[in-house]
Amino acid sequence: MTVETMMNNKKTKLIFYAVVAVALLALPQITGNGYLLRIINMILIYCIISVSINLIGGYGGELAMGHACYVGVGAYTTAILATKFSLPFWATLPVSLIAATVFGFLTAILCVGRIKGDYVMIVTMGVSEITRIFFVNAANITNGPMGIPQVPGISLLGFQFHTGKSYYYLFLICLVVTILVIRNIVNSKFGRDVVAIREDKVAAKAMGIKVNLNKIINFTITAFFAGLAGVLLAHYNQFVGPMQFSLDEGLLYFQMIIIGGLGSIPGSILGAGILVLIPEVFRGIAVYRTIVYGLIMVVMMIVRPQGLLGDDDSNHVLIRWSGQLRNGLKRLFMRKGAEDESAGC
Amino acid sequence: MNLLDVKRIHMSFAGLQVLKDISFSLAPDEILGVIGPNGAGKTTLFNLITGFYKPPSGTIAYDGEDITGLPSDKITAKGINRTFQNVRLFASQTVLENVLVGMGNKIEEPLFQTIFRTNKIKTNEIKAKKAAFEILETVGLTDLMKERAGNLSYGNQRRLELARALANEPKLLLLDEPTAGMNPQEAVEIIGLVQSIRKPGMSILIIEHNMRVVMNLSERIICIEAGSKIADGTPYEIQHDQAVITAYLGESTN
Numbered sequence: 001m002t003v004e005t006m007m008n009n010k011k012t013k014l015i016f017y018a019v020v021a022v023a024l025l026a027l028p029q030i031t032g033n034g035y036l037l038r039i040i041n042m043i044l045i046y047c048i049i050s051v052s053i054n055l056i057g058g059y060g061g062e063l064a065m066g067h068a069c070y071v072g073v074g075a076y077t078t079a080i081l082a083t084k085f086s087l088p089f090w091a092t093l094p095v096s097l098i099a100a101t102v103f104g105f106l107t108a109i110l111c112v113g114r115i116k117g118d119y120v121m122i123v124t125m126g127v128s129e130i131t132r133i134f135f136v137n138a139a140n141i142t143n144g145p146m147g148i149p150q151v152p153g154i155s156l157l158g159f160q161f162h163t164g165k166s167y168y169y170l171f172l173i174c175l176v177v178t179i180l181v182i183r184n185i186v187n188s189k190f191g192r193d194v195v196a197i198r199e200d201k202v203a204a205k206a207m208g209i210k211v212n213l214n215k216i217i218n219f220t221i222t223a224f225f226a227g228l229a230g231v232l233l234a235h236y237n238q239f240v241g242p243m244q245f246s247l248d249e250g251l252l253y254f255q256m257i258i259i260g261g262l263g264s265i266p267g268s269i270l271g272a273g274i275l276v277l278i279p280e281v282f283r284g285i286a287v288y289r290t291i292v293y294g295l296i297m298v299v300m301m302i303v304r305p306q307g308l309l310g311d312d313d314s315n316h317v318l319i320r321w322s323g324q325l326r327n328g329l330k331r332l333f334m335r336k337g338a339e340d341e342s343a344g345c
Numbered sequence: 346m347n348l349l350d351v352k353r354i355h356m357s358f359a360g361l362q363v364l365k366d367i368s369f370s371l372a373p374d375e376i377l378g379v380i381g382p383n384g385a386g387k388t389t390l391f392n393l394i395t396g397f398y399k400p401p402s403g404t405i406a407y408d409g410e411d412i413t414g415l416p417s418d419k420i421t422a423k424g425i426n427r428t429f430q431n432v433r434l435f436a437s438q439t440v441l442e443n444v445l446v447g448m449g450n451k452i453e454e455p456l457f458q459t460i461f462r463t464n465k466i467k468t469n470e471i472k473a474k475k476a477a478f479e480i481l482e483t484v485g486l487t488d489l490m491k492e493r494a495g496n497l498s499y500g501n502q503r504r505l506e507l508a509r510a511l512a513n514e515p516k517l518l519l520l521d522e523p524t525a526g527m528n529p530q531e532a533v534e535i536i537g538l539v540q541s542i543r544k545p546g547m548s549i550l551i552i553e554h555n556m557r558v559v560m561n562l563s564e565r566i567i568c569i570e571a572g573s574k575i576a577d578g579t580p581y582e583i584q585h586d587q588a589v590i591t592a593y594l595g596e597s598t599n
Binding site for chain 1: 395397417418421422426427429433434435436437438442445446447449450452454456459460461462466470473509513
């Protein structure tokens with residue numbers, strides 16, 4: 001509580017942001033251009049995805065788990081345009097963003113109306129998998145399973161990005177813009193409507209909210225930022241391949257907001273940080289990565305479904321399911337206890 | 346001219362006839378009570394007027410305009426708003442946010458400007474919050490403005506639902522059992538509240554089981570039983586209507 005009241009103080013807030021800003025600007029000077037900075041850069045890209053995905057997955061309560069395909073469309077579009085047509089970055093960027101956004105918009109149309117709850121999850125995952133299969137099989141455009149190597153680095157306004165440091169500042173700017181945009185949306189009429197629909201769709205309709213339109217716009221915005229992350233990823237890695245945009249990847253984005261916090265921007269950043277760092281820290285047992293993630297997810301769903309920094313008592317579908325899961329477990333163990341007693345008699 | 350004209354409405358769910366040939370009208374500024382035993386079809390009537398269901402036959406005219414079968418968001422935009430029998434608030438949002446959501450199209454915020462949070466958006470937000478604050482003043486919830494709606498007491502949740510419905514300045518307010526589940530003291534407070542929010546240019550359609558409430562509040566009452574309208578008149582006429590007495594108490598044996 002005291003921390004909260006402190007944070008509400010405008011002066012303390014300003015100092016807090018100033019300290020964070022200085023720390024972030026100085027960070028690459030401490031780390032140097034090596035391996036550590038590369039991980040930090042990856043965290044920044046994943047943060048762009050997780051912060052924006054929280055708008056649909058956390059605030060909106062829709063289980064959109066197929067966002068890897070929009071990252072993929074963004075990455076592939078820019079990679080193809082840059083390698084096969086040798087277009088400069090300022091030309092490939094808008095085209096790639098439009099491609100990802102339009103693709104997101106088309107998927108969103110499938111995910112409204114009768115399709116709700118877990119079916120949104122199935123539709124989005126299905127679209128994601130179809131897209132990956134397209135990347136693998138449309139070999140004359142995408143180079144198939146081989147992927148597209150030698151994607152040129154970003155060059156913008158005569159400046160050629162090639163060091164980790166330069167990319168760090170670029171990604172940081174992109175992330176800050178993403179956070180500001182998502183924050184502005186959340187603190188507006190549109191954002192309040194998004195949460196209202198999650199909390200009670202019937203009441204939201206009665207308040208005059210166009211539920212389907214709101215969901216479509218929301219989904220499209222997140223696809224736009226996923227596309228942006230994809231473009232950055234393609235040029236930073238200088239390689240694009242279909243395995244980067246598998247179903248696992250889309251689930252990973254969602255795991256980030258589940259761990260970090262549903263409906264929380266700091267939570268999204270925390271989640272992305274944790275899930276990018278885990279495989280790096282535990283490189284030795286990388287084979288068991290999915291098992292570890294799975295365990296984390298199960299424990300989170302039972303103990304703290306809203307995530308580390310998430311909303312306490314929201315009507316998010318995952319929190320409802322978690323309640324059912326806990327009740328089920330309770331009943332299971334209580335019945336078992338009862339049987340033991342009767343056996344003892 | 347009548348504000349609301351419901352003509353020969355029928356409604357059935359999977360072959361079960363819920364409403365049969367209901368017709369009634371509501372004059373501007375009037376408070377009309379709707380009574381009837383449980384399961385008579387009162388809430389279904391509300392759902393038809395607010396566009397949640399589409400009637401298979403019959404018409405609903407509002408302000409001289411046919412609104413039958415329009416989607417609920419369009420109907421709300423025309424100035425009809427409602428509360429629910431079982432409170433349906435946006436539980437994780439604050440009290441103020443609930444009212445802001447209720448203001449709907451009264452807040453003008455184009456999405457493109459929202460993204461950049463232009464000055465227009467900022468001033469509109471402040472204006473909207475002031476208006477929402479004023480609405481909360483009328484129901485007496487300003488102290489709890491920053492509280493989550495889900496944490497309010499039951500009585501206050503009812504008040505908030507009323508405030509949220511008032512937020513887009515409806516011309517027709519539909520109250521679905523505003524005193525359901527309340528003790529007599531709380532019910533009296535809600536009646537006072539409904540009377541105090543009454544103003545020229547707003548009609549109220551109220552479903553109520555509490556006879557004292559409905560007789561006090563309404564200027565006219567219609568009674569629905571098993572999907573049919575059995576009476577329509579002043580509270581005094583309804584109290585002495587044989588069909589209404591039979592519906593509530595059963596037929597006398599002799």
